[in-house]
Amino acid sequence: MFTLQKAAARCAGLMAGLLLAASALAAPAEWTEGASYGIDSVVQYQGHEYKARVSHTAYVGAGWNPAAVPALWQRVDTAVVDGVTPPASTRVTRKPTATPRPTVTPKPTATPKPTATPRPTATPRPTATPRPTATPKPTAVPTPLPTLPPTLAPTVAPTAIPTSTPVPTAPPTAIPTLPPTATPTPTVTPTPVAAGGAYRHGDLVTLPGNYGSNNVSKTFLGGAGGPIETVADGVLMPSGNGWTFNKLGGPTSVRIDPVRGKVLYTPEDSQNYNATRRFDVGFPIPEQRYIYKAHWVRNVLLLDGQPYTKSYQWKHERINWEDSVSDGACEIKVHNWQGMDVLTIINRSATNGSTYWGGKAADTNGDWALLEMLVFTGTQGQADGKLITRVHKNGHTYISQNKQPETIYADPTLRLRYFVEQNYFGNFGQIEDGVDNALPKPQVRELYSDDSRVLVGNDGEAGWKRVELRDSVDLQGASVRELQDWTSWNGDIQVKLNTGGLSKGSHSLYLVVIDGVDANGWDHVVSATPVQVTVD
Known part of the structure; x- marks a missing residue:
C-alpha cells in the first residue's frame, strides 16, 4: 500500500x-x-x-x-x-478584404517559422531571385498585395514574375516590376535623425530592401532645397531644368502660403491671359511607357472682393505633343465644365478622340487639392493603354476616370511630350446668365501650386513606381498625402523627406512604396514603413 x-x-x-x-x-x-x-x-x-x-x-x-x-x-x-x-x-483572425485578382496568381514562398521562444527576434530574409530580362509588351501582371482598409496591409508577400507574349491582350493591372520572390519589409535607418527618433523636413530616410531600380526621367519642384524653396518670396520663378515659366501671359513668382509654405503663384487678368507653367521631358514619349503627373493646386476667384459663386470653366492641365495650350491632335487634358465637375479629353490623332464626363474638380476659393494623371501609352492603335485621373481634396481621394483599357496613340507621327499646368478661367456665369453675357466677371483670378511632379518611364516597367508619405497605408483611407522625392533607387531607396503641407507638431505616418495600381485605379502598395515626423 x-x-x-x-x-x-x-x-x-x-x-x-x-x-x-x-x-x-x-x-x-x-x-x-x-x-x-x-x-x-x-x-x-x-x-x-x-x-x-x-x-x-x-x-x-x-x-x-x-x-x-x-x-x-x-x-x-x-x-x-x-x-x-x-x-x-x-482565436479570431480577421481576413483581409479580397482584392481583384489578375490572371496570374503567385505562389508565396513560405516564411521559416522561428522556434518557440517568448518573442522571435527576426524573420529570415528571402533570397532575391535573379531579375528576368525585360520584355517590351508584358501581358501578365503581379498580383497586388492584399489590403486591409483602412489598416495596414501585409508587406512581406511574393511578387509574380511576369510572362509575355508578342502582342499584349490586356493592359497590366500593376507595373510588372519587383521580380524577387518576396517583397522586403523595410525598416527606417535612423540617420540622420533628431533626438527622440523623429524625422524632419529634408532628412534622408533609407528604406532598405530589394526594390530593384526605377529608370525614369523625373522632375520635382517641391521639397527641401528644391527649385521653389530656393527662390525668395516675391521673386519670379526662373526657367531651367526643362521648366519654362512666364512664357505665355502672366508671370509666375514664389509666394508664402499659410498652409504649404513657399508655393508658385500665377495670376490671370485682362493683361495676363492664360498664364502657364510648362515642363519638357526632352523627347517624344514612346509606346509602352508609364507616365505619372501630379501637383497640388488652389485657385482664387474674387468679384468685387468677394468669392465668385457662379459657374465658370477652368482648364487645369494637359499633356501635349507640341508646346502649345491650343487644343491639339495628340493630347490629354483635364478641366472642369459648368455644373459638370471634371471633363477628361483624349485626342489620339486629328480625327480620333474621346471625351469623358464625371469626377471631382478642385473647388473655387477652396482648400488645396492634389491633381493626378496616370497614363500607360500602350500600343499604337490598340486599346491596351490606360488613363486614370484622380483628385485628393478635403481629406479624401476620388477617382474621376479609370479607363482600362484605353487607346492613347493613333497617329504614328505624334507622341506626348509637354506637360502644361494651365491657368485659364473663362465662360463665367453661362449657366446662370447665358452665353457671352455682359455681367461683371471676377477681377481677381489667381492660381497657386506646389510640389509639381512628373515621372516618365525610360523602359516598359518604370514610371508609376514612387514613394508617398501618408497617414494610412491604403489610399482609400488616407487623409494626409505628401509626394516624396528620392536621391537613389537601387535595391534600397533613399528618400529626402518632404513634409509639404503638414501642420506643426508630431505626426505618426507611413512611407509607402507604390509600384502601380489595381483594376479599380487605387495604388498598389508593396511596403509601408512607420515613421514619426515632427514639423517645427
Whole structure:
C-alpha cells in the first residue's frame, strides 16, 4: 500500500509540473516599448494576444502599443485569464478584404517559422531571385498585395514574375516590376535623425530592401532645397531644368502660403491671359511607357472682393505633343465644365478622340487639392493603354476616370511630350446668365501650386513606381498625402523627406512604396514603413 501511495503522489506531482510548463509556454511575452518586432511576432498586452502585421520598432514615446495602433498589430485571441491563453480554436483572425485578382496568381514562398521562444527576434530574409530580362509588351501582371482598409496591409508577400507574349491582350493591372520572390519589409535607418527618433523636413530616410531600380526621367519642384524653396518670396520663378515659366501671359513668382509654405503663384487678368507653367521631358514619349503627373493646386476667384459663386470653366492641365495650350491632335487634358465637375479629353490623332464626363474638380476659393494623371501609352492603335485621373481634396481621394483599357496613340507621327499646368478661367456665369453675357466677371483670378511632379518611364516597367508619405497605408483611407522625392533607387531607396503641407507638431505616418495600381485605379502598395515626423 505504501508503495502505491508513493507512486500516485509522484504521478500527481509530475502532472502538475507538466501543466505549469504548458501554461508557461502558452503565454507569449509582454509587449515592451522600445523593442523591435518582426512580422508575425506574438505578444501579450493588457490581457490580450496580438500578432505583428509588419516589422517595426516601438519607439519610446510614440505610443505604438498593440491596443492603440491596429495598423501594426492584429488581435488574435479572446481575453487571457490568469496567464492562460484560450485554445487556438477560440482565436479570431480577421481576413483581409479580397482584392481583384489578375490572371496570374503567385505562389508565396513560405516564411521559416522561428522556434518557440517568448518573442522571435527576426524573420529570415528571402533570397532575391535573379531579375528576368525585360520584355517590351508584358501581358501578365503581379498580383497586388492584399489590403486591409483602412489598416495596414501585409508587406512581406511574393511578387509574380511576369510572362509575355508578342502582342499584349490586356493592359497590366500593376507595373510588372519587383521580380524577387518576396517583397522586403523595410525598416527606417535612423540617420540622420533628431533626438527622440523623429524625422524632419529634408532628412534622408533609407528604406532598405530589394526594390530593384526605377529608370525614369523625373522632375520635382517641391521639397527641401528644391527649385521653389530656393527662390525668395516675391521673386519670379526662373526657367531651367526643362521648366519654362512666364512664357505665355502672366508671370509666375514664389509666394508664402499659410498652409504649404513657399508655393508658385500665377495670376490671370485682362493683361495676363492664360498664364502657364510648362515642363519638357526632352523627347517624344514612346509606346509602352508609364507616365505619372501630379501637383497640388488652389485657385482664387474674387468679384468685387468677394468669392465668385457662379459657374465658370477652368482648364487645369494637359499633356501635349507640341508646346502649345491650343487644343491639339495628340493630347490629354483635364478641366472642369459648368455644373459638370471634371471633363477628361483624349485626342489620339486629328480625327480620333474621346471625351469623358464625371469626377471631382478642385473647388473655387477652396482648400488645396492634389491633381493626378496616370497614363500607360500602350500600343499604337490598340486599346491596351490606360488613363486614370484622380483628385485628393478635403481629406479624401476620388477617382474621376479609370479607363482600362484605353487607346492613347493613333497617329504614328505624334507622341506626348509637354506637360502644361494651365491657368485659364473663362465662360463665367453661362449657366446662370447665358452665353457671352455682359455681367461683371471676377477681377481677381489667381492660381497657386506646389510640389509639381512628373515621372516618365525610360523602359516598359518604370514610371508609376514612387514613394508617398501618408497617414494610412491604403489610399482609400488616407487623409494626409505628401509626394516624396528620392536621391537613389537601387535595391534600397533613399528618400529626402518632404513634409509639404503638414501642420506643426508630431505626426505618426507611413512611407509607402507604390509600384502601380489595381483594376479599380487605387495604388498598389508593396511596403509601408512607420515613421514619426515632427514639423517645427
